[in-house]
Amino acid sequence: GAGVSQTPSNKVTEKGKYVELRCDPISGHTALYWYRQSLGQGPEFLIYFQGTGAADDSGLPNDRFFAVRPEGSVSTLKIQRTERGDSAVYLCASSWTPMETQYFGPGTRLLVL
């Protein structure tokens, strides 16, 4: 079946702009995670959804970052007033339940000029 998909695959924006990154999890997966991967580093946790609610948002770096999952399926990560330091690969993962294997999407490469 289809894996986790993320759009766009690449996004170039200017400092100060607003961006939205979309994640389509594997159908039926209730848990959804966002991670950020800077160049040469491992992924770092941002936020986790169980259903529609954010169960853990402790990894969001500041209040410019926000994520939603209104119907318990697709999720959108929103970044306001982007800064050059936000440039990274944003990875989404999903799992059947919170206790089970997380499957990752290919990521969205964000470049803030």
Place this chain on the structure above:
Amino acid sequence: GQQLNQSPQSMFIQEGEDVSMNCTSSSIFNTWLWYKQDPGEGPVLLIALYKAGELTSNGRLTAQFGITRKDSFLNISASIPSDVGIYFCAGQYIPTGTASKLTFGTGTRLQVTL
């Protein structure tokens, strides 16, 4: 955020050689995972370990969950060119009935020469 210490950072080996890499943490986990990431892709799970002392194999891959729950290692036997990529360890601490984020290592970049 916290990243686990992974070594070596990079390895250049010849096809057919065995590879060993390890991961250490200052805090304990009750699950250790090993992922492989190819360029332009997300991490793909290779092996999962759920019990201290557990030794698990998946084909040419063998991984162990350290007794202290603060470390893990991954071995790849008889490496082949498609083993090239970046290997990440990840720890997970799952309190009963809830999920937990993955904490990743810094990665080991593997290059295989013919």
